[in-house]
Amino acid sequence: xxxxxxxxxxxxxxxxxxxxxxxxxxxxxxxxxxxxxxxxxxxxxxxxxxxxxxxxxxxxxxxxxxxxxxxxxxxxxxxxxxxxxxxxxxxxxxxxxxxxxxxxxxxxxxxxxxxxxxxxxxxxxxxxxxxxxxxxxxxxxxxxxxxxxxxxxxxxxxxxxxxxxxxxxxxxxxxxxxxxxxxxxxxxxxxxxxxxxxxxxxxxxxxxxxxxxxxxxxxxxxxxxxxxxxxxxxxxxxxxxxxxxxxxxxxxxxxxxxxxx
Amino acid sequence: xxxxxxxxxxxxxxxxxxxxxxxxxxxxxxxxxxxxxxxxxxxxxxxxxxxxxxxxxxxxxxxxxxxxxxxxxxxxxxxxxxxxxxxxxxxxxxxxxxxxxxxxxxxxxxxxxxxxxxxxxxxxxxxxxxxxxxxxxxxxxxxxxxxxxxxxxxxxxxxxxxxxxxxxxxxxxxxxxxxxxxxxxxxxxxxxxxxxxxxxxxxxxxxxxxxxxxxxxxxxxxxxxxxxxxxxxxxxxxxxxxxxxxxxxxxxxxxxxxxxxxxxxxxxxxxxxxxxxxxxxxxxx
Amino acid sequence: xxxxxxxxxxxxxxxxxxxxxxxxxxxxxxxxxxxxxxxxxxxxxxxxxxxxxxxxxxxxxxxxxxxxxxxxxxxxxxxxxxxxxxxxxxxxxxxxxxxxxxxxxxxxxxxxxxxxxxxxxxxxxxxxxxxxxxxxxxxxxxxxxxxxxxxxxxxxxxxxxxxxxxxxxxxxxxxxxxxxxxxxxxxxxxxxxxxxxxxxxxxxxxxxxxxxxxxxxxxxxxxxxxxxxxxxxxxxxxxxxxxxxxxxxxxxxxxxx
Numbered sequence: 001x002x003x004x005x006x007x008x009x010x011x012x013x014x015x016x017x018x019x020x021x022x023x024x025x026x027x028x029x030x031x032x033x034x035x036x037x038x039x040x041x042x043x044x045x046x047x048x049x050x051x052x053x054x055x056x057x058x059x060x061x062x063x064x065x066x067x068x069x070x071x072x073x074x075x076x077x078x079x080x081x082x083x084x085x086x087x088x089x090x091x092x093x094x095x096x097x098x099x100x101x102x103x104x105x106x107x108x109x110x111x112x113x114x115x116x117x118x119x120x121x122x123x124x125x126x127x128x129x130x131x132x133x134x135x136x137x138x139x140x141x142x143x144x145x146x147x148x149x150x151x152x153x154x155x156x157x158x159x160x161x162x163x164x165x166x167x168x169x170x171x172x173x174x175x176x177x178x179x180x181x182x183x184x185x186x187x188x189x190x191x192x193x194x195x196x197x198x199x200x201x202x203x204x205x206x207x208x209x210x211x212x213x214x215x216x217x218x219x220x221x222x223x224x225x226x227x228x229x230x231x232x233x234x235x236x237x238x239x240x241x242x243x244x245x246x247x248x249x250x251x252x253x254x255x256x257x258x259x260x261x
Numbered sequence: 262x263x264x265x266x267x268x269x270x271x272x273x274x275x276x277x278x279x280x281x282x283x284x285x286x287x288x289x290x291x292x293x294x295x296x297x298x299x300x301x302x303x304x305x306x307x308x309x310x311x312x313x314x315x316x317x318x319x320x321x322x323x324x325x326x327x328x329x330x331x332x333x334x335x336x337x338x339x340x341x342x343x344x345x346x347x348x349x350x351x352x353x354x355x356x357x358x359x360x361x362x363x364x365x366x367x368x369x370x371x372x373x374x375x376x377x378x379x380x381x382x383x384x385x386x387x388x389x390x391x392x393x394x395x396x397x398x399x400x401x402x403x404x405x406x407x408x409x410x411x412x413x414x415x416x417x418x419x420x421x422x423x424x425x426x427x428x429x430x431x432x433x434x435x436x437x438x439x440x441x442x443x444x445x446x447x448x449x450x451x452x453x454x455x456x457x458x459x460x461x462x463x464x465x466x467x468x469x470x471x472x473x474x475x476x477x478x479x480x481x482x483x484x485x486x487x488x489x490x491x492x493x494x495x496x497x498x499x500x501x502x503x504x505x506x507x508x509x510x511x512x513x514x515x516x517x518x519x520x521x522x523x524x525x526x527x528x529x530x531x532x533x534x535x536x537x538x539x540x541x542x543x544x545x546x
Numbered sequence: 547x548x549x550x551x552x553x554x555x556x557x558x559x560x561x562x563x564x565x566x567x568x569x570x571x572x573x574x575x576x577x578x579x580x581x582x583x584x585x586x587x588x589x590x591x592x593x594x595x596x597x598x599x600x601x602x603x604x605x606x607x608x609x610x611x612x613x614x615x616x617x618x619x620x621x622x623x624x625x626x627x628x629x630x631x632x633x634x635x636x637x638x639x640x641x642x643x644x645x646x647x648x649x650x651x652x653x654x655x656x657x658x659x660x661x662x663x664x665x666x667x668x669x670x671x672x673x674x675x676x677x678x679x680x681x682x683x684x685x686x687x688x689x690x691x692x693x694x695x696x697x698x699x700x701x702x703x704x705x706x707x708x709x710x711x712x713x714x715x716x717x718x719x720x721x722x723x724x725x726x727x728x729x730x731x732x733x734x735x736x737x738x739x740x741x742x743x744x745x746x747x748x749x750x751x752x753x754x755x756x757x758x759x760x761x762x763x764x765x766x767x768x769x770x771x772x773x774x775x776x777x778x779x780x781x782x783x784x785x786x787x788x789x790x791x792x793x794x795x796x797x798x799x800x801x802x803x
Binding site: 009012013014015016017020035089092093094095096097099100101103104105106107108109110111112115116117187190191193194195198199205206209210212213214216218221222224225228229230232233235236237 | 552555556558559560563576577579580634637638639640641642644645646647648649650652653654655656657659660661732735736739740743744750751754755758759763766767769770771773774775776777778781
């Protein structure tokens with residue numbers, strides 16, 4: 001692809017977002033509305049709170065909770081999912097309960113967990129992992145369930161150890177299903193992270209948004225909202241990059257299979 | 262679904278009168294002249310077809326054979342107006358085309374994808390007529406009629422996926438017939454059905470050609486099929502592909518799956534074409 | 547016979563869960579105000595349907611979720627089909643769509659509370675803002691993803707314009723649109739309850755939040771169970787609609803593709 005072609009491509013994608021931001025900047029300049037401060041002011045207070053204010057600490061608090069919660073959810077979800085996916089009778093026995101519990105809107109549990117365990121980091125991690133575990137678990141079960149039975153026969157006939165069978169055969173085979181589950185979990189995790197911090201916290205980005213809103217520091221509220229939004233976007237893009245590499249073999253082999261038919 | 266293609270369909274087909282002096286007395290139904298197709302540009306450019314000439318006379322049955330990947334489908338997309346050649350031209354009854362012309366109906370290899378799964382067989386067959394603005398009652402009557410012609414009178418209200426592969430391909434053929442095309446262009450139409458069904462469909466197409474006096478261009482990699490069906494076989498080979506031979510098939514009509522294929526001439530023609538294709542593969546590039 | 551055996555094990559698992567719950571609650575490790583006795587929760591679940599307040603809460607949650615979903619669909623489906631059908635529009639909007647689909651809309655709540663107060667209207671706007679994106683993304687995807695063979699068919703049979711749009715493009719995108727609607731249905735309930743919890747807007751979430759403040763843990767769990775039942779019911783109802791609308795589609799016919 002030539003450089004000129006590439007530039008044209010970037011331009012075709014960038015002109016609308018850039019002009020919208022410019023429009024917002026121009027229209028809001030000199031705004032005296034309490035609710036819609038000038039974008040310049042939003043950026044300025046955001047930068048101020050980021051450099052000298054508490055925003056870095058808050059973001060670190062939010063992100064470590066999210067990472068810890070997600071890590072627990074992945075571990076529990078994948079392990080339980082592989083077990084349930086491999087043993088049909090067990091899966092059938094718990095299925096109705098799983099279907100029910102994953103239908104509970106995850107935020108309904110936030111007051112329960114935080115209300116009971118307090119406003120520190122730990123209850124938030126529990127809330128996040130409890131909300132995130134279900135899509136991972138269900139996708140893992142689906143992925144393991146859908147594995148070609150020939151794979152099991154293969155492991156048996158070559159007498160692979162259980163460990164090798166699960167780690168080298170079952171897990172990679174189920175990965176194309178597990179990864180989308182984690183992606184869904186990530187989106188839910190960010191929501192629960194914000195909700196839990198708005199519900200009760202003394203740190204975190206959600207807390208920043210809530211506090212500034214309560215103090216009618218509207219520019220800060222907007223700044224916090226935009227930062228959380230950009231963070232959500234950044235995380236999902238990062239995950240896409242990870243997914244791109246983790247599932248390279250899957251994408252290429254299925255493209256190959258398609259081209260053959 | 263981009264607008265460019267939509268435009269292509271709605272604007273009137275552009276045409277150029279054929280007045281060159283070298284046109285044969287009887288204007289060919291379909292003609293490819295010095296067609297070249299190159300994909301991509303610069304270093305990654307790949308020329309698939311070069312200097313390709315094919316002529317199909319009115320009422321003629323022409324098969325295009327060649328090894329897999331030689332560019333048969335590319336040629337067929339050019340012939341049907343779906344792909345504009347990089348150089349050269351395609352003529353339909355003497356006029357140059359650069360969009361799918363009304364005279365041509367295409368039957369695609371992949372019947373499971375070429376039929377719309379959300380429509381019954383009847384609606385699928387009637388859809389091109391709807392595109393022409395034919396009233397509902399008329400187009401459905403016509404669709405029922407052609408479905409009966411291909412032996413699917415009872416299947417009109419079934420969805421494609423409720424039909425066997427062979428029946429689905431019959432629906433696709435019926436759709437082409439309902440379009441009142443003068444030229445049927447078929448891309449490996451029987452490659453995805455079982456052998457028994459394949460013979461039935463081959464005989465069906467031969468019969469329809471006789472009854473409706475249409476021209477048929479059929480792309481296949483099966484040499485037996487090509488010899489069995491054709492008045493003339495066009496052999497493609499090499500890369501970029503060009504016509505290495507045009508074989509007149511003088512076998513008597515009506516053809517019969519057992520009798521025709523048992524003829525000495527059949528074996529001879531088959532051997533000749535197979536030999537040419539194998540030879541072209543061995544030849545140094 | 548297999549079915550009765552499965553059913554028996556399922557009941558067994560249920561009994562096991564209840565027993566563990568009972569033991570945990572009696573031991574008091576988590577404290578009564580976090581984990582009530584199962585019997586108290588079931589007592590509340592039986593009482594709730596006789597209380598007007600309960601039905602009012604359910605109605606308010608459902609109304610905001612359903613209305614928000616409908617508004618979101620009415621905007622997102624046509625806009626998505628247009629974006630997906632036009633390459634240039636698709637390119638220009640790609641970043642914005644990507645940005646907002648991963649934007650945790652709940653973070654906008656404090657701003658909206660400032661603008662509209664803790665009202666039903668605010669909740670409705672929140673739900674709509676969140677529910678738009680999955681439907682939009684799927685509609686765009688559906689409009690862009692047309693089998694090349696189908697493109698060839700429409701081109702070679704001269705099918706274009708309105709007929710192509712209504713008879714080909716829309717049915718083709720429908721399975722994707724339905725997926726978007728299903729995701730957004732769950733999301734709209736999630737957002738309704740989330741806003742009710744956080745901003746004290748009447749509804750199921752509000753009942754959970756005040757019961758929690760009152761230390762009425764049986765009430766909290768009872769409402770959590772109700773919200774789960776609501777989610778499950780909507781999901782099942784949606785699956786039924788999908789089976790009907792997409793009867794022609796392989797995923798519904800149970801065919802392997």
